[in-house]
Amino acid sequence: MSNVVLETENLEKVYAIGRRKIKAISDVNLRVNKGDFVAIMGPSGSGKTTLLNLLGCLDRPTNGKVVLDGVDVTRVPEKTLWKFRRYKIGFIFQTFNLLPYLNAIENVELPMEGTGKSKEEMRKKARELLKLVGLAERENHKPLRLSAGEQQRVAIARALANNPAIVLADEPTGNLDSKTGYEIVRLLGKLNIEQGTTIVMVTHDSHKAAHAGRLLFLSDGKLLAKEKQGTHLLKKELVCPYCGREIQPDDAFCSSCGKKL
C-alpha cells in the first residue's frame, strides 16, 4: 500500500454570491504522507477553512478529487460519507465544540457510539486517550469546569477515538493564549512522533506553524509552490532545532540552549 494518506487533484471550490462567483479554492494539489505533520498557513480569507472542510468530507468540491486512504471521496454518495468522517478523519476545531452536557470521558466516547464497541471497551479506550493528552485526572469534569487548553486536549482525544487515518485541525490554537497554544502544538507534535498520527493543521500563526514538519502556504485559494520545513522534523530526530544538541521527546525547553521547543 502506498504511503499517501491524503491527496488532492486540481481541487476547486466556487461559491456563488448572487450572480458573482468566487473561487475560494483553486488548483490545489496536495499530498500528505503517512506520519506527516503539515501546517497550512495563510491570512484570513485565503481559503484555509474551506480547504480543510473539503479534506474533511464536510463539504463537496466544485471540481477535482480528494483521495482519502485510497478512496476518491468526491464520488462517495452523501448518504455514506459519514463513515469516512467517523473512521478516517479526526476533527479538531478552533472552538473545541465539546458537548457541554457530557463530561470529558463521555465526550471522548461520543465518536465510538454505534461502532459496535462495548461500553467497557469504549471506556477503556477513552481513558487511554485522556491519559495520552494528559487529562487522566479530569475525566469526570464537564467542559465548563475545564480550562480552554484542557478542553482542546479533550477535543484532541475525541478526534483520535476511532484511530483515524488523518487528524484535521482547524486553527486549534486560535482560541487559546500563547502559552497554552504552544502546549497544544507540542501535544500534536508529540502525538505525531509517538503515535505516528498524521496531522494537517490550518493556522494563520506562523510561530506555531513553524513547529510543524511541513509548512504550506495558501494565498487567495491557491497553494504556493514553495514548501518550508519546520522545526518539528529535527525534533522528531530528538535534536534541538536551535543548537543541535540532543533532547528528550517530552522536553518543553532545550536543556542545553534553554530555548522553547
Place this chain on the structure above:
Amino acid sequence: MAIMISIPAGIMANQKAAQSIIENYNNTITSMQEEINKTSTLIEVSASSRRGMFSGAPSGMPFPGFEQEETFINATVVDEISTIEGVKDIVPFLEVSSEETTEETMSTPRGSFTISRPVYTITGICLNSTLIDSYSILPTNVIDGRNLTEGDSGVIVISLNLSDYYGVYVGDKIEVYDETFKVVGIYNSTARTVYMNITDVQRITDNVGNVSRLDVYAQDISYVDNIAEVIEAAYPELYVTTYEDRLANLERMQEMYETTLENAESTISQTQAVAFQEILIAIVATSLIVLFIMLYTVRERTKEIGVLKAIGFSNWNVMSQFILEGILLSAMAGGVGTLMGIVGAPVISSLLLPSVNPFSTQQSGFPRQNINFGTALAQSVTVTPDPQTLLLAFGIFLLLGALGSLYPAWRAARTSPMEALRYE
C-alpha cells in the same frame, strides 16, 4: 392530555347515566305492567282525582301551590257497592295529610314562591287477615321491625325517609294528630308515608265511617266493566279506574318517557360531537406544540448537530436522537397530564361537556315517586377515568410526540455539517 382523558371519561359518565336512566325506566315500566296485569280484576274507586294510579304510592300535589280539598267516601257506600253482582272483595283505604306542614320554595320560570305542604301522608289500611293475605295492601320492603297485622292498634309502620327525617326508629313513639303511636316497623322507601290501622286514622282525624278510596275486586274479569258502570252511575262524584284505564294511563306515560329519552339521546350525540371536536383540537394543539418545541430545539442546537455530524454521526443517528427526545418530552408531559387528568377529570369534563339530565326540565309533570331521580342525577356527574382511557390517552400522546418531532428531526438530520458548524 388532561383534556384527552377528561372528555372520554365525561362521555362515558354521561352514557352510564343515560344507561341507568333507561334501565330505570324499563324496570319501572315492566313492574307497572306486571302490577297492572296482576290486578286485572281491580277497580279503583276514589273520592278525588289526585290519587296516583297504584296502591301504596304516596299522594302528592299535582300542581304546586294549590290546596287540595280532601273529600271522603262514606262507609255506607261500601256496603252498597258490596251488593253489586260480581264483587268479590272491597279493600277500603283512608288517606289523610299530616297536620304538620313544611315550607317549600318552588322555583318556576315565572319566579319562585313559597308553599306549604304536608310533611307526610297517613294511610289507613283495613287490617283484615283475609284481605292482607289476598291482596298486596301492606307496605312492602319492611327492613326493620315488623309489618302491620290484624288487630294492630296504636302502632304504625313508617318509611325510611320519614324515619330519617324525624330520627325515629323501631320502638320509638311519635305523635300523630295528638295521639301517640309506637313505631313497629320501617319500610324502605323514599316516600313519606305512615301506615296504620284504618280505624285509628278514622278516630284521630274525626273521620269515623269515612274512607278515601276503595279497591274493589271483581270475582272475574268479565264483571269488571259492569261493576265500574254501576258504580259510576250510582255515584257520579267518585272516580272509577279499571284495568283498561290504567293500561291507557301507562301508555300515555310510556310515550312521555320515550320522548324524554329521545331528547336525552340527542343531547348525548350532541355532546359527543362537541367532545370529538374538542379532542381533535387537543390533538392538533399537542402535535403543534411538540413540533414547535422540537423545531426550536433543533435550531438551538444547530451547532451541536454540526459537531455530531463532523465526528461521524449518520443522518439516521441524528434523526433518531431527536425523535427520541420528542417522545421523552411528550412522555414527561404525558405523565403530568395523566395526573392532572385523574385529579381534574370531574372538574374539567363538567366544564367542557354538558352533563345529560333528561328529566331535569320535566320533573314536575312526572309521577316522581316511580323513578329514583336522586341516583340518576348523581350518576350523571360522577366522572372517573378508567385505566383503559388513561393508557389509551398516554399512548396517543407518545405517538403525537413522535409525530410532532418527525419533521424537526428530519430537518436536523439534513443540516449540512459545515453550515451547522458555522452557526452560532
